[in-house]
Amino acid sequence: MTKKLRIRFIIFSMLALIIMQGLIIFFSAHKSYNKMIDNADGIISSVYNAYPKSLDVDARYFVATFSENGLVSDIDLSHIVTVKRKGADAYAKSALNSGKESGFEDIFRYNIFREQGKVTIVFLARGGNIEALKSNTTSSILFSLAGLGVMFLFLLAASHWVTRPIALSYQKQKEFVTSASHEMKTPLTVISADADILLMDDENNEWIRDIRVQAKRLTNMTHSLISLARMDEQNTPITRIEFPISDAAEDVANSYHALAVKGKKAFRMDIAPNVSYCGDENMIRQLFTILLDNAFKYSKENGHIDFVLQQNAHNIVITVTNTSDYVSEEQISRFFDRFYRSDNAISSKKNGYGLGLSIAEAIVRSHRGKISAKSPENGLVQIVAVFR
Numbered sequence: 001m002t003k004k005l006r007i008r009f010i011i012f013s014m015l016a017l018i019i020m021q022g023l024i025i026f027f028s029a030h031k032s033y034n035k036m037i038d039n040a041d042g043i044i045s046s047v048y049n050a051y052p053k054s055l056d057v058d059a060r061y062f063v064a065t066f067s068e069n070g071l072v073s074d075i076d077l078s079h080i081v082t083v084k085r086k087g088a089d090a091y092a093k094s095a096l097n098s099g100k101e102s103g104f105e106d107i108f109r110y111n112i113f114r115e116q117g118k119v120t121i122v123f124l125a126r127g128g129n130i131e132a133l134k135s136n137t138t139s140s141i142l143f144s145l146a147g148l149g150v151m152f153l154f155l156l157a158a159s160h161w162v163t164r165p166i167a168l169s170y171q172k173q174k175e176f177v178t179s180a181s182h183e184m185k186t187p188l189t190v191i192s193a194d195a196d197i198l199l200m201d202d203e204n205n206e207w208i209r210d211i212r213v214q215a216k217r218l219t220n221m222t223h224s225l226i227s228l229a230r231m232d233e234q235n236t237p238i239t240r241i242e243f244p245i246s247d248a249a250e251d252v253a254n255s256y257h258a259l260a261v262k263g264k265k266a267f268r269m270d271i272a273p274n275v276s277y278c279g280d281e282n283m284i285r286q287l288f289t290i291l292l293d294n295a296f297k298y299s300k301e302n303g304h305i306d307f308v309l310q311q312n313a314h315n316i317v318i319t320v321t322n323t324s325d326y327v328s329e330e331q332i333s334r335f336f337d338r339f340y341r342s343d344n345a346i347s348s349k350k351n352g353y354g355l356g357l358s359i360a361e362a363i364v365r366s367h368r369g370k371i372s373a374k375s376p377e378n379g380l381v382q383i384v385a386v387f388r
Helices: 002-050 085-097 127-201 206-232 245-254 257-262 281-298 343-347 356-366
Strands: 061-066 072-076 102-105 108-115 118-125 241-244 266-271 276-279 304-311 316-323 370-374 380-387
Touching: 002 061, 002 108, 002 118, 002 127, 061 085, 072 085, 085 102, 085 108, 085 118, 127 206, 241 245, 241 281, 245 266, 245 276, 245 281, 245 304, 257 266, 276 281, 281 304, 281 316, 281 356, 281 380, 356 370, 356 380
Parallel strands: 266 304
Antiparallel strands: 061 072, 061 118, 102 108, 108 118, 241 276, 304 316, 316 380, 370 380
16 A cells, blocks of 8 residues: 555656646747747848848848749848858748748748749848757756656655555554454344344344344444455455356356346346456455346336446456436446445435445456446446456
8 A cells, every 4th residue: 555655656746747847848948949030030130121231240141032933033142151052042942832931941040021023031040049949958858857867766765754644544544444343243243143032032023123134234334344454455465266257147147037026127147158257256256246236226126237248359348237216427426435325325225335336346456457337328327347
């Protein structure tokens, strides 16, 4: 538990730092880039306004002028020595054909000016500025990576102290649940035994019957709490063996046919044959029982329950669908919360204590699978468990 908390703390903290550093670098580079463009466009405008006179600026540029038919009529290379006429002609035609009024051609920033049937393009060399921008951005990234490395080491050291109170609280809570459950087993056993003896003398005593029923209910809840506590133990690996999950599903589901007839409910099974799975067979059988118990308990009279087991290329999918009263999205989102019972379940006085689906989730999670609940349409509740 502590290890997982530390890993999550470090991951989320590092993600926050990376996003923050990335945004800082991005906006800084973006601002510098826009500043470079604004400065270049200012110089280009000054060159164009002064042309054909020379502009007294410390910059390398050349000017290309086009006639109305699109041919280059003149190229002024007097303010640059690194570009020849052939290269300047290629730059000018590429800029004109781009369809943009300004942009970059290699290291040259250009602006296109159209006036009195003549097209003039001014190219300004910005190679040094571009390299400086790249260098500054690279340096910022390297410094940020170094800073992130230092922060990672700091978080690695600090995560133990940050997560320790949470881990201790969780451990104490788990120990309390386990200890309390074990302590309750003995008095509940005594109460049940005494109630059985008293019933032998007075079989019609409704008070003793109530005591017996409630003691049995508390005993079942205690066993469920102990099961949950054991499954929460991250260091306790489950026993995995290859077993025919199709046969296990059929065996569990077949025991519900009589319950379906008694409750006047339609029960349909669709189980893919000869499917095997490597896991804890007893836990998987318990999962099937929990899902079917839940479906039968909360489905309406004359309703239907579907139990489906399918296998695709990568997963084994168990789907249990049952008719039900209206269930809201908020209720569905809390199905797997411990001790949660919907308003419908409480008002209909259904027996239960809200731990079944929590145990089902723990079983699926211990097998590294996924379980979810949804309402595919009004009046239906569907629970899907996926095993890899």
